[in-house]
Amino acid sequence: MGALPRRRAVSLSGMDVLFLSPAYPPEMLQFTRGLAEVGARVLGVGDTPVGALPGHLKRNLADYLQVPAMGDPDDVFRRILAWLGGRRPARIEANWEPMTVLAARLREALGVPGMSVDTVVGFRDKPLMRARVEAAGLRVPRSARVRTASEARTAAMAIGFPLVLKPVAGAGSADTWRVDDMLQLEAALHATSHVAESSLEEFITGEELTYETLCVDGVPVYESVCRYEPSALVARKNAWISPIIQSYRSVDDPSVRAGVALGRDVLRALGMGTGFTHMEWFRLPNGEAVFGEIACRPPGANMVDLMNYSDDGDLFREWARVVCHRDFRGPRVRPWSAAIVFKRAEGQGRIRRIDGMDAFRGAFGRHLAREDLLPVGAPRRDWHQTFLSDGNVVVRHPDMGETLRMARLFAQSVRMYAG
Numbered sequence: 216m217g218a219l220p221r222r223r224a225v226s227l228s229g230m231d232v233l234f235l236s237p238a239y240p241p242e243m244l245q246f247t248r249g250l251a252e253v254g255a256r257v258l259g260v261g262d263t264p265v266g267a268l269p270g271h272l273k274r275n276l277a278d279y280l281q282v283p284a285m286g287d288p289d290d291v292f293r294r295i296l297a298w299l300g301g302r303r304p305a306r307i308e309a310n311w312e313p314m315t316v317l318a319a320r321l322r323e324a325l326g327v328p329g330m331s332v333d334t335v336v337g338f339r340d341k342p343l344m345r346a347r348v349e350a351a352g353l354r355v356p357r358s359a360r361v362r363t364a365s366e367a368r369t370a371a372m373a374i375g376f377p378l379v380l381k382p383v384a385g386a387g388s389a390d391t392w393r394v395d396d397m398l399q400l401e402a403a404l405h406a407t408s409h410v411a412e413s414s415l416e417e418f419i420t421g422e423e424l425t426y427e428t429l430c431v432d433g434v435p436v437y438e439s440v441c442r443y444e445p446s447a448l449v450a451r452k453n454a455w456i457s458p459i460i461q462s463y464r465s466v467d468d469p470s471v472r473a474g475v476a477l478g479r480d481v482l483r484a485l486g487m488g489t490g491f492t493h494m495e496w497f498r499l500p501n502g503e504a505v506f507g508e509i510a511c512r513p514p515g516a517n518m519v520d521l522m523n524y525s526d527d528g529d530l531f532r533e534w535a536r537v538v539c540h541r542d543f544r545g546p547r548v549r550p551w552s553a554a555i556v557f558k559r560a561e562g563q564g565r566i567r568r569i570d571g572m573d574a575f576r577g578a579f580g581r582h583l584a585r586e587d588l589l590p591v592g593a594p595r596r597d598w599h600q601t602f603l604s605d606g607n608v609v610v611r612h613p614d615m616g617e618t619l620r621m622a623r624l625f626a627q628s629v630r631m632y633a634g
């Protein structure tokens with residue numbers, strides 16, 4: 216079990232917040248910092264050994280329970296209840312998707328305010344999510360749950376091509392395939408024969424965008440829209456692509472209004488409570504918005520950083536303020552549209568050379584908000600495993616078109632080589 220040495224001076228007046236997995240993924244260190252900064256006494260629970268926690272994280276934790284494996288929620292649940300004894304934290308929170316249901320179970324067991332298990336499952340289970348969103352009269356892709364190849368063929372005929380085949384319990388576009396005809400369907404079924412249950416759905420031809428919020432009792436106090444270029448599916452299937460994610464300066468931009476309205480309706484349909492949300496939606500050529508999916512947690516892929524670069528705010532801390540005090544004090548004006556561009560090196564092994572960065576920096580240095588490419592000599596990351604790939608830059612400009620132009624130029628002109 217490994218408690219932290221209680222040498223740190225903590226605010227005795229602060230509320231106890233139990234935060235699941237404070238050390239993983241890396242953004243969780245920042246959310247832990249945010250909690251500490253708004254006066255919470257953070258009780259962390261994770262499977263990282265105390266000795267391996269970074270010093271600054273330890274300073275932001277009032278207490279820590281080390282469990283054998285966060286992947287075993289029943290065991291973690293029992294251990295937390297035993298560890299807390301009679302203590303009842305004021306909040307129990309998780310910002311890492313696999314932990315969100317466990318946080319809700321703990322809240323229910325201890326009578327702590329926050330979203331119920333049923334509500335959180337509506338944000339986790341895709342078919343249930345779709346059903347609830349559709350029942351509210353909102354536009355979702357037509358889809359069917361399929362368990363066998365013959366069910367898939369029948370559903371394909373009923374829905375019509377093009378289609379997407381994806382696992383019901385998927386993440387990271389793993390085992391997700393676009394299929395344009397019966398031959399491709401057979402190939403995709405073959406490639407996913409290890410998947411127990413899939414969703415076969417109408418392929419939505421359009422641009423892919425997001426809608427993020429911080430909510431207090433389901434009412435957004437912060438909203439943001441970003442656009443993927445290309446779609447997440449295309450970006451994840453093609454190593455040579457440098458994916459771009461770009462933030463809009465305003466959710467009142469006429470080109471995203473339909474998606475924002477959809478997002479607000481989805482939050483109501485799913486009974487959102489307090490915290491972060493991340494929705495993906497499609498914009499059809501006629502401007503119509505179609506629901507993709509939503510989660511009651513922050514987005515990944517460094518998008519919280521991206522949103523912070525749009526207004527120099529600190530959404531890590533503002534999330535904490537929202538959760539602890541139901542208050543948001545972040546900037547109201549977004550001076551920049553920011554874009555993050557992810558790089559994948561060519562070749563395997565260690566980074567050997569980076570071409571074009573000096574020229575790009577020379578031309579656009581003052582618009583370069585972050586430069587975070589792996590240095591020469593560093594081993595390549597596995598781009599299948601992490602969207603962060605071999606590094607990224609963030610560019611920003613008041614004009615969205617200029618931001619996108621710089622992001623595309625970086626994508627095309629800067630190349631990393633490994634070998």
Ligand SMILES: Nc1ncnc2c1ncn2[C@@H]1O[C@H](COP(=O)(O)OP(=O)(O)OP(=O)(O)O)[C@@H](O)[C@H]1O
Nearest residue numbers: 356379385386387388389416417418419446447448
């Ligand atoms: N019906 C659809 N029409 C068009 N594209 C789709 C559709 N469903 C999924 N996609 C594409 O596949 C990607 C992955 O699908 P989805 O987001 O549902 O799965 P996921 O496994 O949760 O992915 P991630 O974890 O990356 O968000 C989407 O981001 C989108 O690019």
Ligand SMILES: [Mg+2]
Nearest residue numbers: 387447495508
């Ligand atoms: Mg997705």
